[in-house]
Amino acid sequence: MNNNWININEFSDYLFCPEYWWKRREHHAVYPDITGIKARLNKRREMNQQGKQQKPKVVKKKGRKKRKNKQSSIGQGFLFISLLLVVMYFISPTYFYMLLGLMLLLGGLVVWFKIKERGISVFNSSKNIHVSSFLRQEQKVNPTLNLVDPEFNIFGEVPGVKLRNGSLVITLDRSDEQLPSYLPLIKKKDLFILALYMRLLNINFFTNQIIGEVYYKNYTKPKVLRWEHQKTRQIVNNVVTEVKVLIKKIRPASQKYFPALFFRCAECEFFRNGCQKRTQLKFQRVKQNREEDIVELHRNFLQIKSKIEKTSWEHWKNDIQDFARFISSSPTMQKVINKIYRHKRNYDIEEAIETSAIHGTGLYNEYMITRRSRKEEITFSYQLLMYLSIKANKKTMAKFFGSDDVRDQKVREFFDKVFRNLYFEINNYLVSLIPENVAQNNYITFNNSMINLANDEGLINASMNIGVEQDEEDDD
Structure with a gap:
């Protein structure tokens, strides 16, 4: 009977990484007195x-x-x-x-x-x-406050519940975790669990006066969520919709392939113990001593940059994948990336995308622009582009770009913000490698009907027909 019930903490593990959840599933196979x-x-x-x-x-x-x-x-x-x-x-x-x-x-x-x-x-x-009185009576026989949601057959031990000024207050202690400065919002996994806890209190104690608080290490005041607010209700509805999907994935708990999530492996306990599904960004190995035509390399880079600037909702992933392949196939470009990674910091891109989506905040928002140095922004932009080229969920990304009629424009604006400083960094490096006599050579040549205009910022090929019409003379 109890095997049909799911512990709320299983959702937290699954959101962190499906493989992590699978390895810890027996840890959650402890059920309270559901019938009672x-x-x-x-x-x-x-x-x-x-x-x-x-x-x-x-x-x-x-x-x-x-x-x-x-x-x-x-x-x-x-x-x-x-x-x-x-x-x-x-x-x-x-x-x-x-x-x-x-x-x-x-x-x-x-x-x-x-x-x-x-x-x-x-x-x-x-x-x-x-x-x-309901709360006191339940805590007498159920001190850990294990509550159930009969609609979805889920249960959970609601932590730190107190009665404050007539409201039920839930406290999540995340004092060992820091919120990133570029996204100071309740993390998706914490918000997901907090919303389910608040739903349990609403179902079991018949009140809308519920407050959720999350304490993080780098914030003295808690991040607060109130059940009575319309935005909170919308978040809870989004969580319930996602719960229905996760239940279908978790309930038939059979051994199958669960891809580990990028940027999570470094903080996972199983990574250090030799997890077979650990993942990291890998690129094609190229010979570092291979000679390259820097001018041609720079020209190709400008063409890729132009494609990204003009991208659309239909083609953005292909354009970003072209950029990733270009980076991985050139020893010179890999030197640029190593230069960027001199101040290396790994960002949890998955968490940033999911957190922004559930809060309804732009993925590349004002926090990322105002609260980080240029070097940090370039590193974040590079990791974000690599993540999107490998593992981009279009359903999640669609939440950032609105309806179809404005989606193309928003996609172009988004990638312009993400790619801008990274472009300047790479472009400046490549230009510095071009011989001075070539870099300063802006030239125009005429080959019959072909005009070639080139400089250090791009290549334009245009064809045109040039003709001279003579005025007809009167046969006077």
Whole structure:
């Protein structure tokens, strides 16, 4: 029976790397008392329904009695204050204005306290009075707070749940992890798990007053997610949609090929133990002592750059793959890359893409431009291009580029930002290798009807027909 249930932590492992999940699947094969948890959930649901049915009647009766008393007392008070102000105006205008100002000040304070009191009472009533008692009762028999989602047959041990000002607060401790400066948002894997935990609390305790907090090493304040916000609901809906897909992959847990994800192997415990599926960026080996025509190499590079500038949604991956092959087939280009990697840092491109997609943030956003040095930006751009050339999910990338009618333009703008500084770095290096007499030679030649215009920034071949029409002379 329990084999049909999935631990939420399995999703976290699978999102990190399918191969990592497969090797750790037995670690999650520990199931709580699913039957008992479901029975208590059904009992709480019945009590909650009964409370909803009984509460309006009580409030309605009490409200009618209080309304009559309040109306009579308000009318008497208003009459007394009016008479007092009229008398004071005839006795002394100065005292009248002083009394009027004092009355306005006191009236404002009374209104403020009433609004605050009413806000608190409405806030408490909207949260359902049973939430705190439900939580205490469940924690008595279930201290680790293992909760279930009967719709998807998933369960999880919700960490650090507290009741704060009537709201249920979940705390994820990620104090051993740092958020990258180029993407200071809750990581996709953490956001995914946090959204599922919040969904469990919503299902099991019937409240929308849920707050999720994630603490990271390089941030003193937590990253906060609130269930009642529309953006949070959208994130949860996206997570639920992805859960349906992951369940189909995880549930038939048979041994099959799981490709390891790029840039994850370096931080995986199985990589050090000789994982057979570890991956890394590999390029075709070329002879380093092979002589190359630098001018021709530079010309080819400019042509590839031109293709990337004019790319489209249909052709961008092929254009990026051409760039990757060009890099890997030339010893000179590999020297350029080694120069770039002198300040080497490996970026988790997979995490950056997935995190940006689930938050609805541009992949190449303002954080990447303003919070990194130029060398870091070039390194990131190169790794991003290599990743996209090898493993690019078009469904995920489509989230960044909108509808079909604007997608081509957005693709060109995106690759212009990514490729710009990398282009300048490579171009400057290649130009420095070109002999000075060639680099400074801008020339134009005419070969019958062919014009060849060339300089150190590109090659233009254009054909044209040149003719001279003579005016006809009159036979006068």
